[in-house]
Amino acid sequence: MGEESADGDVVRRERFSGGPARGFLSSMDADTRIFTADLEVDRAHVLMLAEQGIISEDEAGQILQALNVVEVEGFSALPDGEDIHAAIETAVIGQIGPVGGKMHTARSRNDEVAACIRHRFREDLLDAAEATLALREVLCEVAAEHADTLMPGFTHLQPAQPTTVGHYLLSYEQALSRDTARLMDAYARVNQSPLGGAAFAGTPFDIDRERTAELLGFDGVLENSMDASSARDFLLEGVSALATLATTLSGLAEDIIVFANKGYVELSDDYSSTSSIMPQKKNPDTLELVRSTAGNASAGLNGLLTTLKGLPRAYNRDLQNATPHAWAAADAVTEATAVAAGAVATADWQEDTLATEAGAGFSTATGVADLLAMSGIPFRTAHEVVATAAAEGQEYETIAAAAEELLGAPLSDYVSQEAVEAALDPAQSVESRDSQGGPAAEAVAAHLAAATEAREADQECVAFHRDNLTTTRAELHDEVNQYV
Numbered sequence: 097m098g099e100e101s102a103d104g105d106v107v108r109r110e111r112f113s114g115g116p117a118r119g120f121l122s123s124m125d126a127d128t129r130i131f132t133a134d135l136e137v138d139r140a141h142v143l144m145l146a147e148q149g150i151i152s153e154d155e156a157g158q159i160l161q162a163l164n165v166v167e168v169e170g171f172s173a174l175p176d177g178e179d180i181h182a183a184i185e186t187a188v189i190g191q192i193g194p195v196g197g198k199m200h201t202a203r204s205r206n207d208e209v210a211a212c213i214r215h216r217f218r219e220d221l222l223d224a225a226e227a228t229l230a231l232r233e234v235l236c237e238v239a240a241e242h243a244d245t246l247m248p249g250f251t252h253l254q255p256a257q258p259t260t261v262g263h264y265l266l267s268y269e270q271a272l273s274r275d276t277a278r279l280m281d282a283y284a285r286v287n288q289s290p291l292g293g294a295a296f297a298g299t300p301f302d303i304d305r306e307r308t309a310e311l312l313g314f315d316g317v318l319e320n321s322m323d324a325s326s327a328r329d330f331l332l333e334g335v336s337a338l339a340t341l342a343t344t345l346s347g348l349a350e351d352i353i354v355f356a357n358k359g360y361v362e363l364s365d366d367y368s369s370t371s372s373i374m375p376q377k378k379n380p381d382t383l384e385l386v387r388s389t390a391g392n393a394s395a396g397l398n399g400l401l402t403t404l405k406g407l408p409r410a411y412n413r414d415l416q417n418a419t420p421h422a423w424a425a426a427d428a429v430t431e432a433t434a435v436a437a438g439a440v441a442t443a444d445w446q447e448d449t450l451a452t453e454a455g456a457g458f459s460t461a462t463g464v465a466d467l468l469a470m471s472g473i474p475f476r477t478a479h480e481v482v483a484t485a486a487a488e489g490q491e492y493e494t495i496a497a498a499a500e501e502l503l504g505a506p507l508s509d510y511v512s513q514e515a516v517e518a519a520l521d522p523a524q525s526v527e528s529r530d531s532q533g534g535p536a537a538e539a540v541a542a543h544l545a546a547a548t549e550a551r552e553a554d555q556e557c558v559a560f561h562r563d564n565l566t567t568t569r570a571e572l573h574d575e576v577n578q579y580v
Contacts, residue, residue: 122177123179124174124180128171129216130209130212130215133216134208134212135167136572137208139163139576142160143307143579144303147304148302148303151201153579158196159198159199161192161580162187162192166184166187175187180212181208181209185200201301203292206293206295207293210293211291213331214288214289214290214314214330217331217426218283219565220423221286221337222562224279224341227430227433231434231437232269232273232547234437235265235272235440237441238262238440239261239262239266242262243262243263244262245450246447246522247259247260247261247264247360247445248450249264255458255459256457258460258522259454259526260526265440266540266544268347270543270547271344275337275341278336278337279338280558281333281337282334285330285333288317289309289312289324290318290325291308293320293321296409297322312568313565313568313569325410325411328404331418335396336397338426339390342393342394343394345429345432345436346386348386348440350387352383353380353384358453359446361443362443363380363439364443366438367382367383367435367443368381368382386432393425393428393429396421454523455521458486460519464495465479465482467511467519468499468511471511477502481502481503485498490520495507
Protein backbone atom coordinates (compact mmCIF):
# COMPACT_ATOMS: atom_id res chain seq x y z
CA MET A 97 0.00 0.00 0.00
CA GLY A 98 1.72 3.20 -1.00
CA GLU A 99 3.12 5.41 -3.62
CA GLU A 100 4.37 4.27 -7.00
CA SER A 101 4.97 0.58 -7.67
CA ALA A 102 3.24 -2.60 -8.98
CA ASP A 103 3.28 -5.88 -10.99
CA GLY A 104 1.15 -5.96 -14.14
CA ASP A 105 -1.42 -3.51 -12.80
CA VAL A 106 -2.25 0.04 -13.86
CA VAL A 107 0.25 1.55 -11.44
CA ARG A 108 3.38 -0.48 -12.16
CA ARG A 109 3.25 -0.41 -15.96
CA GLU A 110 5.94 -2.27 -17.90
CA ARG A 111 8.96 -0.71 -16.24
CA PHE A 112 8.11 -1.94 -12.73
CA SER A 113 6.31 -5.15 -13.63
CA GLY A 114 9.15 -7.61 -13.08
CA GLY A 115 11.92 -8.44 -10.69
CA PRO A 116 12.28 -10.79 -7.73
CA ALA A 117 10.89 -8.31 -5.15
CA ARG A 118 7.38 -7.96 -6.60
CA GLY A 119 5.86 -10.44 -4.16
CA PHE A 120 7.75 -8.90 -1.28
CA LEU A 121 6.22 -5.51 -2.13
CA SER A 122 2.66 -6.81 -2.32
CA SER A 123 0.18 -6.25 0.50
CA MET A 124 -2.67 -8.11 -1.17
CA ASP A 125 -2.94 -10.85 1.45
CA ALA A 126 -3.41 -8.32 4.24
CA ASP A 127 -5.63 -6.10 2.10
CA THR A 128 -8.56 -8.50 2.26
CA ARG A 129 -9.34 -6.67 5.49
CA ILE A 130 -10.04 -3.39 3.68
CA PHE A 131 -11.76 -4.69 0.52
CA THR A 132 -15.18 -3.30 1.49
CA ALA A 133 -13.67 -0.11 2.87
CA ASP A 134 -11.76 0.51 -0.36
CA LEU A 135 -14.91 0.17 -2.45
CA GLU A 136 -16.75 2.61 -0.20
CA VAL A 137 -13.90 5.10 -0.36
CA ASP A 138 -13.78 4.75 -4.15
CA ARG A 139 -17.52 5.37 -4.41
CA ALA A 140 -17.43 8.46 -2.22
CA HIS A 141 -14.49 9.89 -4.16
CA VAL A 142 -16.12 9.28 -7.55
CA LEU A 143 -19.40 10.83 -6.40
CA MET A 144 -17.52 13.91 -5.21
CA LEU A 145 -15.64 14.17 -8.50
CA ALA A 146 -18.93 14.12 -10.40
CA GLU A 147 -20.61 16.63 -8.10
CA GLN A 148 -17.65 18.98 -8.54
CA GLY A 149 -17.73 18.62 -12.32
CA ILE A 150 -14.26 17.08 -12.40
CA ILE A 151 -15.63 14.03 -14.21
CA SER A 152 -18.95 13.75 -16.05
CA GLU A 153 -22.02 12.06 -14.61
CA ASP A 154 -21.81 9.43 -17.36
CA GLU A 155 -18.21 8.67 -16.49
CA ALA A 156 -19.09 8.46 -12.82
CA GLY A 157 -21.94 6.10 -13.60
CA GLN A 158 -19.67 3.78 -15.56
CA ILE A 159 -17.07 3.70 -12.80
CA LEU A 160 -19.64 3.19 -10.05
CA GLN A 161 -21.29 0.33 -11.95
CA ALA A 162 -17.89 -1.29 -12.44
CA LEU A 163 -17.23 -0.99 -8.71
CA ASN A 164 -20.54 -2.76 -8.07
CA VAL A 165 -19.39 -5.62 -10.29
CA VAL A 166 -16.07 -5.80 -8.42
CA GLU A 167 -17.97 -6.04 -5.13
CA VAL A 168 -20.26 -8.81 -6.40
CA GLU A 169 -17.37 -10.83 -7.84
CA GLY A 170 -15.44 -10.48 -4.57
CA PHE A 171 -11.85 -10.10 -3.50
CA SER A 172 -10.75 -13.43 -4.95
CA ALA A 173 -11.66 -12.29 -8.47
CA LEU A 174 -9.35 -9.28 -8.38
CA PRO A 175 -6.35 -9.31 -10.70
CA ASP A 176 -2.89 -9.69 -9.24
CA GLY A 177 -1.58 -6.42 -7.96
CA GLU A 178 0.76 -4.75 -5.59
CA ASP A 179 -2.14 -3.74 -3.38
CA ILE A 180 -5.91 -3.74 -3.33
CA HIS A 181 -6.14 -0.14 -4.53
CA ALA A 182 -4.29 -0.83 -7.76
CA ALA A 183 -6.05 -4.18 -8.18
CA ILE A 184 -9.51 -2.61 -7.97
CA GLU A 185 -8.57 0.17 -10.37
CA THR A 186 -7.13 -2.42 -12.76
CA ALA A 187 -10.38 -4.40 -12.57
CA VAL A 188 -12.46 -1.28 -13.27
CA ILE A 189 -10.32 -0.33 -16.29
CA GLY A 190 -10.56 -3.92 -17.47
CA GLN A 191 -14.34 -3.58 -17.54
CA ILE A 192 -14.89 -0.10 -18.97
CA GLY A 193 -11.59 0.91 -20.53
CA PRO A 194 -9.42 3.98 -19.96
CA VAL A 195 -12.28 6.03 -18.49
CA GLY A 196 -11.92 3.85 -15.42
CA GLY A 197 -8.61 5.55 -14.75
CA LYS A 198 -10.49 8.74 -13.94
CA MET A 199 -11.47 7.23 -10.58
CA HIS A 200 -7.97 8.06 -9.35
CA THR A 201 -8.19 11.73 -10.32
CA ALA A 202 -7.21 14.11 -7.51
CA ARG A 203 -6.01 11.47 -5.09
CA SER A 204 -3.04 9.25 -4.27
CA ARG A 205 -2.90 5.78 -2.87
CA ASN A 206 -1.40 7.51 0.17
CA ASP A 207 -4.56 9.33 1.22
CA GLU A 208 -6.68 6.48 -0.15
CA VAL A 209 -5.13 3.78 2.03
CA ALA A 210 -5.18 6.06 5.07
CA ALA A 211 -8.92 6.53 4.54
CA CYS A 212 -9.48 2.79 4.05
CA ILE A 213 -7.62 1.90 7.24
CA ARG A 214 -9.55 4.45 9.26
CA HIS A 215 -12.84 3.32 7.68
CA ARG A 216 -12.23 -0.27 8.79
CA PHE A 217 -10.43 0.33 12.08
CA ARG A 218 -13.29 2.42 13.44
CA GLU A 219 -15.54 -0.63 13.03
CA ASP A 220 -13.01 -2.77 14.89
CA LEU A 221 -12.92 -0.30 17.76
CA LEU A 222 -16.71 -0.37 18.00
CA ASP A 223 -16.63 -4.18 18.01
CA ALA A 224 -14.14 -4.13 20.88
CA ALA A 225 -16.18 -1.53 22.78
CA GLU A 226 -19.32 -3.63 22.38
CA ALA A 227 -17.42 -6.66 23.72
CA THR A 228 -16.41 -4.68 26.81
CA LEU A 229 -20.02 -3.67 27.36
CA ALA A 230 -21.14 -7.30 27.20
CA LEU A 231 -18.48 -8.31 29.73
CA ARG A 232 -19.40 -5.41 32.00
CA GLU A 233 -23.03 -6.50 31.90
CA VAL A 234 -22.06 -10.05 32.87
CA LEU A 235 -19.89 -8.78 35.72
CA CYS A 236 -22.78 -6.67 37.05
CA GLU A 237 -25.21 -9.58 36.83
CA VAL A 238 -22.93 -11.98 38.68
CA ALA A 239 -21.97 -9.27 41.19
CA ALA A 240 -25.65 -8.69 41.96
CA GLU A 241 -26.18 -12.42 42.44
CA HIS A 242 -23.18 -12.66 44.78
CA ALA A 243 -23.33 -9.27 46.50
CA ASP A 244 -23.34 -11.01 49.91
CA THR A 245 -21.12 -13.98 49.05
CA LEU A 246 -18.07 -13.79 51.32
CA MET A 247 -14.63 -14.43 49.88
CA PRO A 248 -11.04 -13.82 50.91
CA GLY A 249 -9.35 -10.74 49.51
CA PHE A 250 -5.66 -10.74 48.73
CA THR A 251 -2.66 -8.49 48.37
CA HIS A 252 0.62 -10.06 47.24
CA LEU A 253 -1.46 -13.27 46.88
CA GLN A 254 -1.60 -13.41 50.70
CA PRO A 255 -4.84 -13.29 52.69
CA ALA A 256 -5.53 -9.62 53.38
CA GLN A 257 -9.13 -8.71 54.20
CA PRO A 258 -12.47 -10.43 53.69
CA THR A 259 -14.66 -9.07 50.91
CA THR A 260 -17.47 -10.32 48.70
CA VAL A 261 -17.61 -11.81 45.22
CA GLY A 262 -19.83 -8.89 44.22
CA HIS A 263 -17.29 -6.32 45.40
CA TYR A 264 -14.47 -8.20 43.67
CA LEU A 265 -16.26 -8.46 40.31
CA LEU A 266 -17.28 -4.82 40.36
CA SER A 267 -13.61 -3.90 40.64
CA TYR A 268 -13.13 -5.36 37.16
CA GLU A 269 -16.33 -3.80 35.88
CA GLN A 270 -14.97 -0.40 36.86
CA ALA A 271 -11.63 -1.10 35.18
CA LEU A 272 -13.42 -2.21 32.03
CA SER A 273 -15.49 0.97 32.01
CA ARG A 274 -12.22 2.83 31.53
CA ASP A 275 -11.30 0.44 28.73
CA THR A 276 -14.58 1.27 27.02
CA ALA A 277 -13.83 4.98 27.42
CA ARG A 278 -10.32 4.59 25.98
CA LEU A 279 -11.65 2.74 22.95
CA MET A 280 -14.26 5.41 22.29
CA ASP A 281 -11.72 8.20 22.78
CA ALA A 282 -9.56 6.49 20.16
CA TYR A 283 -12.59 6.11 17.89
CA ALA A 284 -13.10 9.88 17.85
CA ARG A 285 -9.61 10.45 16.48
CA VAL A 286 -9.73 7.51 14.09
CA ASN A 287 -12.98 8.75 12.55
CA GLN A 288 -11.42 11.69 10.70
CA SER A 289 -11.04 11.83 6.92
CA PRO A 290 -7.62 12.06 5.26
CA LEU A 291 -9.10 11.99 1.73
CA GLY A 292 -7.95 14.90 -0.36
CA GLY A 293 -4.49 14.95 1.13
CA ALA A 294 -3.34 13.18 -2.07
CA ALA A 295 0.32 12.13 -2.02
CA PHE A 296 0.93 14.68 0.75
CA ALA A 297 0.77 18.10 -0.94
CA GLY A 298 -2.90 18.33 -1.85
CA THR A 299 -4.23 18.71 -5.41
CA PRO A 300 -4.98 21.51 -7.90
CA PHE A 301 -8.43 20.04 -8.57
CA ASP A 302 -11.44 21.75 -7.01
CA ILE A 303 -12.27 18.90 -4.66
CA ASP A 304 -14.66 18.96 -1.70
CA ARG A 305 -13.01 17.16 1.20
CA GLU A 306 -15.93 17.83 3.53
CA ARG A 307 -18.25 16.07 1.09
CA THR A 308 -16.24 12.85 0.96
CA ALA A 309 -15.99 12.91 4.76
CA GLU A 310 -19.77 13.25 4.95
CA LEU A 311 -20.38 10.46 2.45
CA LEU A 312 -18.16 8.10 4.44
CA GLY A 313 -19.47 8.98 7.91
CA PHE A 314 -16.26 10.59 9.11
CA ASP A 315 -16.77 13.22 11.79
CA GLY A 316 -14.41 15.71 10.19
CA VAL A 317 -11.41 16.32 7.95
CA LEU A 318 -7.73 16.22 8.85
CA GLU A 319 -6.77 19.72 7.77
CA ASN A 320 -3.09 19.42 6.88
CA SER A 321 -2.64 17.29 3.75
CA MET A 322 0.83 16.02 4.74
CA ASP A 323 -0.36 14.83 8.13
CA ALA A 324 -3.57 13.42 6.62
CA SER A 325 -1.74 11.11 4.21
CA SER A 326 1.09 9.97 6.45
CA ALA A 327 -0.17 9.87 10.04
CA ARG A 328 -0.65 6.52 11.76
CA ASP A 329 -0.79 7.74 15.35
CA PHE A 330 -4.47 6.80 15.29
CA LEU A 331 -3.36 3.18 15.05
CA LEU A 332 -1.05 3.67 18.02
CA GLU A 333 -3.87 5.09 20.07
CA GLY A 334 -6.32 2.36 19.13
CA VAL A 335 -3.88 -0.49 19.66
CA SER A 336 -2.79 1.05 22.96
CA ALA A 337 -6.41 1.00 24.10
CA LEU A 338 -6.71 -2.62 22.95
CA ALA A 339 -3.48 -3.61 24.71
CA THR A 340 -4.67 -1.93 27.91
CA LEU A 341 -7.97 -3.81 27.65
CA ALA A 342 -6.03 -7.05 27.16
CA THR A 343 -4.07 -6.27 30.32
CA THR A 344 -7.31 -5.86 32.25
CA LEU A 345 -8.53 -9.19 30.87
CA SER A 346 -5.23 -10.83 31.77
CA GLY A 347 -5.64 -9.86 35.41
CA LEU A 348 -9.21 -11.16 35.51
CA ALA A 349 -8.17 -14.41 33.83
CA GLU A 350 -5.25 -14.91 36.21
CA ASP A 351 -7.46 -14.36 39.25
CA ILE A 352 -10.03 -16.90 38.14
CA ILE A 353 -7.35 -19.41 37.20
CA VAL A 354 -5.91 -19.09 40.73
CA PHE A 355 -9.37 -19.19 42.30
CA ALA A 356 -10.19 -22.37 40.37
CA ASN A 357 -6.96 -23.91 41.65
CA LYS A 358 -7.96 -23.06 45.23
CA GLY A 359 -11.46 -24.47 44.79
CA TYR A 360 -13.16 -21.07 45.09
CA VAL A 361 -14.82 -21.27 41.67
CA GLU A 362 -15.51 -23.95 39.10
CA LEU A 363 -15.45 -23.10 35.42
CA SER A 364 -18.04 -24.50 33.08
CA ASP A 365 -16.94 -27.40 30.90
CA ASP A 366 -17.63 -25.11 27.94
CA TYR A 367 -14.71 -22.95 29.02
CA SER A 368 -12.39 -25.75 30.17
CA SER A 369 -10.34 -28.50 28.61
CA THR A 370 -8.67 -31.72 29.69
CA SER A 371 -5.41 -33.57 29.32
CA SER A 372 -4.53 -36.02 26.57
CA ILE A 373 -2.97 -38.34 29.16
CA MET A 374 -4.48 -37.42 32.56
CA PRO A 375 -8.23 -38.13 32.33
CA GLN A 376 -9.08 -36.49 35.64
CA LYS A 377 -7.84 -33.04 34.60
CA LYS A 378 -10.11 -30.04 34.08
CA ASN A 379 -7.95 -27.18 32.91
CA PRO A 380 -8.82 -23.47 32.55
CA ASP A 381 -7.33 -23.41 29.04
CA THR A 382 -9.57 -20.71 27.62
CA LEU A 383 -8.67 -18.27 30.36
CA GLU A 384 -5.00 -19.12 29.98
CA LEU A 385 -5.29 -18.04 26.34
CA VAL A 386 -7.15 -14.90 27.41
CA ARG A 387 -4.28 -14.18 29.79
CA SER A 388 -1.71 -14.59 27.01
CA THR A 389 -3.54 -12.17 24.72
CA ALA A 390 -2.05 -9.26 26.64
CA GLY A 391 1.42 -10.34 25.55
CA ASN A 392 0.40 -10.47 21.89
CA ALA A 393 -1.40 -7.13 22.03
CA SER A 394 1.48 -5.38 23.77
CA ALA A 395 3.88 -6.91 21.24
CA GLY A 396 1.72 -5.47 18.45
CA LEU A 397 1.80 -2.07 20.10
CA ASN A 398 5.56 -2.27 20.43
CA GLY A 399 5.81 -3.32 16.79
CA LEU A 400 3.82 -0.26 15.77
CA LEU A 401 5.88 2.07 17.92
CA THR A 402 9.10 0.66 16.55
CA THR A 403 7.95 0.82 12.94
CA LEU A 404 6.74 4.41 13.22
CA LYS A 405 9.67 5.69 15.27
CA GLY A 406 11.85 8.02 13.26
CA LEU A 407 9.93 7.85 9.96
CA PRO A 408 10.41 11.01 7.91
CA ARG A 409 7.48 12.92 6.49
CA ALA A 410 5.51 12.07 4.49
CA TYR A 411 4.60 8.59 3.21
CA ASN A 412 7.04 5.69 3.62
CA ARG A 413 6.54 2.07 2.66
CA ASP A 414 7.28 0.99 6.23
CA LEU A 415 3.66 1.91 6.96
CA GLN A 416 2.52 -1.14 4.98
CA ASN A 417 3.91 -3.34 7.77
CA ALA A 418 2.37 -1.25 10.54
CA THR A 419 -1.30 -1.90 9.87
CA PRO A 420 -1.35 -5.72 10.37
CA HIS A 421 -0.41 -5.16 14.02
CA ALA A 422 -3.69 -3.27 14.47
CA TRP A 423 -5.79 -5.94 12.75
CA ALA A 424 -4.24 -8.71 14.83
CA ALA A 425 -4.72 -6.85 18.11
CA ALA A 426 -8.33 -5.95 17.32
CA ASP A 427 -9.28 -9.53 16.45
CA ALA A 428 -7.48 -11.21 19.34
CA VAL A 429 -8.53 -8.80 22.07
CA THR A 430 -12.16 -8.61 21.00
CA GLU A 431 -12.42 -12.40 20.92
CA ALA A 432 -10.68 -12.72 24.28
CA THR A 433 -13.14 -10.24 25.79
CA ALA A 434 -16.09 -12.31 24.58
CA VAL A 435 -14.53 -15.52 25.91
CA ALA A 436 -13.90 -13.92 29.30
CA ALA A 437 -17.54 -12.84 29.45
CA GLY A 438 -18.71 -16.36 28.75
CA ALA A 439 -16.38 -17.86 31.34
CA VAL A 440 -17.53 -15.46 34.07
CA ALA A 441 -21.21 -15.84 33.20
CA THR A 442 -21.10 -19.64 33.49
CA ALA A 443 -18.70 -20.04 36.44
CA ASP A 444 -19.97 -21.57 39.68
CA TRP A 445 -18.73 -19.78 42.80
CA GLN A 446 -18.24 -22.23 45.70
CA GLU A 447 -19.93 -20.26 48.45
CA ASP A 448 -19.20 -22.60 51.39
CA THR A 449 -15.50 -22.82 50.57
CA LEU A 450 -15.30 -19.07 50.08
CA ALA A 451 -17.02 -18.37 53.40
CA THR A 452 -14.61 -20.71 55.21
CA GLU A 453 -11.59 -19.11 53.58
CA ALA A 454 -12.78 -15.52 54.06
CA GLY A 455 -11.28 -15.33 57.57
CA ALA A 456 -8.12 -17.30 56.85
CA GLY A 457 -4.77 -15.79 57.76
CA PHE A 458 -6.30 -13.44 60.36
CA SER A 459 -7.80 -11.42 57.48
CA THR A 460 -9.96 -9.47 59.94
CA ALA A 461 -6.91 -7.98 61.67
CA THR A 462 -7.26 -4.62 59.94
CA GLY A 463 -10.87 -4.41 61.09
CA VAL A 464 -9.78 -4.91 64.69
CA ALA A 465 -7.09 -2.24 64.34
CA ASP A 466 -9.69 0.12 62.84
CA LEU A 467 -11.99 -0.59 65.78
CA LEU A 468 -9.24 0.31 68.28
CA ALA A 469 -8.44 3.48 66.32
CA MET A 470 -12.10 4.47 66.38
CA SER A 471 -11.95 4.27 70.19
CA GLY A 472 -9.25 6.95 70.24
CA ILE A 473 -6.08 4.88 70.15
CA PRO A 474 -3.64 6.19 67.50
CA PHE A 475 -3.89 3.91 64.48
CA ARG A 476 -0.17 3.11 64.47
CA THR A 477 -0.44 1.99 68.08
CA ALA A 478 -3.56 -0.05 67.31
CA HIS A 479 -1.68 -1.60 64.38
CA GLU A 480 1.12 -2.64 66.75
CA VAL A 481 -1.33 -4.16 69.23
CA VAL A 482 -2.95 -6.35 66.57
CA ALA A 483 0.39 -7.24 64.96
CA THR A 484 1.68 -8.39 68.37
CA ALA A 485 -1.44 -10.48 68.91
CA ALA A 486 -1.25 -11.98 65.42
CA ALA A 487 2.03 -13.66 66.24
CA GLU A 488 0.21 -15.68 68.92
CA GLY A 489 -3.29 -16.11 67.53
CA GLN A 490 -6.44 -14.26 66.55
CA GLU A 491 -8.71 -14.83 69.53
CA TYR A 492 -10.06 -12.10 71.78
CA GLU A 493 -7.90 -13.20 74.67
CA THR A 494 -4.70 -12.87 72.63
CA ILE A 495 -5.67 -9.39 71.47
CA ALA A 496 -6.63 -8.35 75.01
CA ALA A 497 -3.26 -9.54 76.36
CA ALA A 498 -1.35 -7.65 73.70
CA ALA A 499 -3.40 -4.51 74.35
CA GLU A 500 -2.77 -4.57 78.08
CA GLU A 501 0.96 -5.09 77.48
CA LEU A 502 1.28 -2.21 75.03
CA LEU A 503 -1.38 0.17 76.31
CA GLY A 504 -0.86 -0.39 80.03
CA ALA A 505 -4.62 -0.72 80.49
CA PRO A 506 -7.29 -3.38 79.91
CA LEU A 507 -8.65 -3.56 76.39
CA SER A 508 -12.14 -3.18 77.89
CA ASP A 509 -11.24 0.41 78.80
CA TYR A 510 -11.39 1.14 75.08
CA VAL A 511 -13.77 -1.34 73.42
CA SER A 512 -16.12 -4.09 74.54
CA GLN A 513 -15.41 -7.76 74.03
CA GLU A 514 -18.56 -7.99 71.91
CA ALA A 515 -17.29 -5.27 69.57
CA VAL A 516 -13.92 -6.99 69.12
CA GLU A 517 -15.55 -10.36 68.46
CA ALA A 518 -17.82 -8.74 65.89
CA ALA A 519 -14.78 -7.22 64.18
CA LEU A 520 -13.20 -10.68 64.11
CA ASP A 521 -16.19 -12.12 62.24
CA PRO A 522 -15.63 -11.94 58.44
CA ALA A 523 -19.27 -11.19 57.64
CA GLN A 524 -19.51 -8.38 60.18
CA SER A 525 -16.07 -7.12 59.15
CA VAL A 526 -17.28 -6.79 55.56
CA GLU A 527 -20.49 -5.08 56.60
CA SER A 528 -18.59 -2.56 58.72
CA ARG A 529 -16.66 -1.31 55.67
CA ASP A 530 -19.50 0.72 54.26
CA SER A 531 -17.52 3.64 52.83
CA GLN A 532 -18.19 4.58 49.22
CA GLY A 533 -17.00 1.75 47.00
CA GLY A 534 -16.51 -0.63 49.92
CA PRO A 535 -17.71 -4.23 50.23
CA ALA A 536 -20.66 -3.66 52.59
CA ALA A 537 -23.97 -4.64 51.01
CA GLU A 538 -25.27 -1.07 50.88
CA ALA A 539 -22.06 0.22 49.28
CA VAL A 540 -22.05 -2.60 46.72
CA ALA A 541 -25.67 -1.89 45.85
CA ALA A 542 -24.88 1.79 45.28
CA HIS A 543 -21.85 0.92 43.14
CA LEU A 544 -23.89 -1.59 41.17
CA ALA A 545 -26.56 1.01 40.42
CA ALA A 546 -23.96 3.56 39.32
CA ALA A 547 -22.13 0.97 37.19
CA THR A 548 -25.36 -0.06 35.49
CA GLU A 549 -26.24 3.55 34.73
CA ALA A 550 -22.77 4.24 33.32
CA ARG A 551 -22.83 1.09 31.21
CA GLU A 552 -26.21 1.95 29.75
CA ALA A 553 -24.93 5.42 28.84
CA ASP A 554 -21.90 3.85 27.15
CA GLN A 555 -24.18 1.43 25.29
CA GLU A 556 -26.17 4.37 23.94
CA CYS A 557 -22.97 6.09 22.84
CA VAL A 558 -21.63 3.05 21.00
CA ALA A 559 -25.03 2.35 19.43
CA PHE A 560 -25.23 5.97 18.25
CA HIS A 561 -21.92 5.67 16.41
CA ARG A 562 -22.79 2.24 15.02
CA ASP A 563 -26.17 3.47 13.77
CA ASN A 564 -24.52 6.53 12.25
CA LEU A 565 -22.17 4.35 10.22
CA THR A 566 -25.02 2.10 9.11
CA THR A 567 -27.13 5.08 8.06
CA THR A 568 -24.23 6.73 6.25
CA ARG A 569 -23.50 3.53 4.34
CA ALA A 570 -27.10 3.30 3.20
CA GLU A 571 -27.11 6.95 2.15
CA LEU A 572 -23.88 6.47 0.18
CA HIS A 573 -25.44 3.61 -1.75
CA ASP A 574 -28.57 5.66 -2.39
CA GLU A 575 -26.32 8.31 -3.94
CA VAL A 576 -24.57 5.70 -6.06
CA ASN A 577 -27.92 4.34 -7.30
CA GLN A 578 -28.70 7.71 -8.81
CA TYR A 579 -25.83 7.17 -11.24
CA VAL A 580 -26.20 3.47 -12.10
